[in-house]
Amino acid sequence: MPDYDERQLSFKLVYYGPAQSGKTTNLLRLHDLLSPQLKGEIMTMETQDDRTLFFDLLPLGFRAPSGLLIKFRLFTVPGQVAHDGTRKAVLSRSDGVVFVADSDRSQETNNGESFQGLAENCQRVGIDFERLPLVVQFNKCDLPSAVPEAEIRERWSAVPWPLVFAVALRGAGVEATFETLLRAVYRRHAESLELAGKHGLTEAAFVAGALGRP
Amino acid sequence: MSEPGFDREWQLADLLDAASLDRLGSGLADLLGGATAIVDGQGKVLWGVAPPQARQEPLVVELEPIGFVASADAGPAALAGAARLLTAVLRAQIRYKMASTLHLEAVAEDFETLKRNHARLAESEHRYKQLSAELEKRVKSQVAQLEERQQMLYQAEKLASVGQLAAGMAHEINNPLGFLRSNLSTFQTYLEAVAKLGGRLGEGEAAWQDLDLPFIVEDGRDLLAESLKGIDRIARIVSDLKSFSNVDRASEEFTDVNSCLQHVAGVMAGQLPAGVELRLDLLPVPGMVCLPGHLNQVFFSLIQNGIQAVRDSGRSGEVRVSSAAGDDGITIRIHDNGVGMASEQLDRAFEPFYTTRSVGAGAGLGLATARNIVLAHSGRIGLESTPDVGTTVTLFFPTPK
Numbered sequence A: 001m002p003d004y005d006e007r008q009l010s011f012k013l014v015y016y017g018p019a020q021s022g023k024t025t026n027l028l029r030l031h032d033l034l035s036p037q038l039k040g041e042i043m044t045m046e047t048q049d050d051r052t053l054f055f056d057l058l059p060l061g062f063r064a065p066s067g068l069l070i071k072f073r074l075f076t077v078p079g080q081v082a083h084d085g086t087r088k089a090v091l092s093r094s095d096g097v098v099f100v101a102d103s104d105r106s107q108e109t110n111n112g113e114s115f116q117g118l119a120e121n122c123q124r125v126g127i128d129f130e131r132l133p134l135v136v137q138f139n140k141c142d143l144p145s146a147v148p149e150a151e152i153r154e155r156w157s158a159v160p161w162p163l164v165f166a167v168a169l170r171g172a173g174v175e176a177t178f179e180t181l182l183r184a185v186y187r188r189h190a191e192s193l194e195l196a197g198k199h200g201l202t203e204a205a206f207v208a209g210a211l212g213r214p
Numbered sequence B: 001m002s003e004p005g006f007d008r009e010w011q012l013a014d015l016l017d018a019a020s021l022d023r024l025g026s027g028l029a030d031l032l033g034g035a036t037a038i039v040d041g042q043g044k045v046l047w048g049v050a051p052p053q054a055r056q057e058p059l060v061v062e063l064e065p066i067g068f069v070a071s072a073d074a075g076p077a078a079l080a081g082a083a084r085l086l087t088a089v090l091r092a093q094i095r096y097k098m099a100s101t102l103h104l105e106a107v108a109e110d111f112e113t114l115k116r117n118h119a120r121l122a123e124s125e126h127r128y129k130q131l132s133a134e135l136e137k138r139v140k141s142q143v144a145q146l147e148e149r150q151q152m153l154y155q156a157e158k159l160a161s162v163g164q165l166a167a168g169m170a171h172e173i174n175n176p177l178g179f180l181r182s183n184l185s186t187f188q189t190y191l192e193a194v195a196k197l198g199g200r201l202g203e204g205e206a207a208w209q210d211l212d213l214p215f216i217v218e219d220g221r222d223l224l225a226e227s228l229k230g231i232d233r234i235a236r237i238v239s240d241l242k243s244f245s246n247v248d249r250a251s252e253e254f255t256d257v258n259s260c261l262q263h264v265a266g267v268m269a270g271q272l273p274a275g276v277e278l279r280l281d282l283l284p285v286p287g288m289v290c291l292p293g294h295l296n297q298v299f300f301s302l303i304q305n306g307i308q309a310v311r312d313s314g315r316s317g318e319v320r321v322s323s324a325a326g327d328d329g330i331t332i333r334i335h336d337n338g339v340g341m342a343s344e345q346l347d348r349a350f351e352p353f354y355t356t357r358s359v360g361a362g363a364g365l366g367l368a369t370a371r372n373i374v375l376a377h378s379g380r381i382g383l384e385s386t387p388d389v390g391t392t393v394t395l396f397f398p399t400p401k
């Protein structure tokens, strides 16, 4: 459940996936692309070789017509296999997840194992995976060795989660991914939080506020 | 209530303790000049004195101010600079706080994982223990089954040897019984002649001769003498047999093993097959405490084995039983010059189920049973054999200390 009091509503959104799939790049591009009312600095915690050691954090926010401050705290997890404890701790209490997969054909096993880990870790930290707002992003579609979109869609046709194809390095698909997640998060919580009735926030207004679109 | 996570909304008071506030606050006051204060997000003064008409600059780490720097005298640019400086410190501090809190959470998660793995290990260890207990149970029941079978085999051997013994004895007793009966019925007719003589006493010497009484008297004497011998023989056989009759009465007696050997030899003497001789070379031995019935069985079967070995050789031969006493104890040897055993046979001779003959056809108890009995008497049993030359079984019973 998001953090909620009369002053503010805070959503924790986590970018999850195998090492080097482009999670940090997603956050960096979002920081450049989005212009909501409130946008914080990105806090990154990388080691010298560019690998995320703990997490990255991008805070975004806007005010609802009711005056309620809507906050989004976007986190990334470290992808390295060894950091599973950290991944679990970052994942806990999250309200939505973007799974960033690496389209490179050689990364299929890593993607599979990481996704499996996501499902297991959700269960361990008490998140109902079935109801968790989740978007699957296939990043690095620009790579010559990337698995073609048609093939990926075919293979993932049976799953309930939306797929987004991206080239995070160039910013393509990054905003669309975030928007898809925002819509899923809104639908999951709108009713119980009375977003439309009490705070005057429709789905469109919710998305527009978060992205900073007119 | 769980500890607040690394991703909590960090407040100014969480990030700067009193000592840090003091250091930073006094530094800022020196830079800005005049009254200076550090105030948290709710307007509470954490350090310094908030002047009444102070100007204040927000401290924003994420989206919203978590506190303010307030000063009455500093110019706007200096105050903004001071706020930037303090924000930079707060950013560094928040990174450190988040990282260290997350680290603790991760360690706790790893510990949880370890505990889960440990529980899984414990579970599999438990299963393994159950399995091994079950296996042990199964082994025990199979061992019990084997023991039962061995017991049955032992019983079968015993019955076979007792049966053989009985058949031999019946034959031996039948023989004297046969001539005893024939002698006595002849003697009956002789007595008829004597009765007739009673009516012809007047005829004198002529009747004596006519009734053939000189022959009758002569032959009658022989018949009775022979019959007495036959009865003695039966009596001896019965006495020898008596020593076998207490096989299952496990009471210890102080006995001369030589007399045991003599009894056994006596029982067997009558049933020796043709071409097999049984010789006793017994030297005086001290008495010993033993189960005579059991020892008799051992001697019987060892001698029986010897006899069989001679028969199997197809030649005539002998079984020689000797006894002698030394300082350490009594040695008994049963030697035969029969077929002998190959070394492979010799190696397995004491195995409980090993026999070269079919069960029941065997002579006496198996060597394993013989050895068990000898061991129960604190004795030793040894076996030497050469194919086609013969076999010697040596028994040794130590003198009790």
Ligand SMILES: Nc1nc2c(ncn2[C@@H]2O[C@H](COP(=O)(O)OP(=O)(O)O)[C@@H](O)[C@H]2O)c(=O)[nH]1
Binding pocket: A017, A018, A019, A020, A021, A022, A023, A024, A025, A026, A050, A051, A052, A076, A079, A139, A140, A141, A142, A143, A166, A167, A168, A169, A170
């Ligand atoms: N070719 C290509 N490389 C990318 C793309 N997105 C990220 N990368 C590169 O992949 C590497 C790992 O990216 P990063 O965001 O640090 O991955 P993270 O470990 O998931 O945070 C970096 O060298 C990025 O430049 C993409 O869309 N295409």
Ligand SMILES: [Mg+2]
Binding pocket: A023, A024, A025, A050, A051, A052, A076
């Ligand atoms: Mg990263």
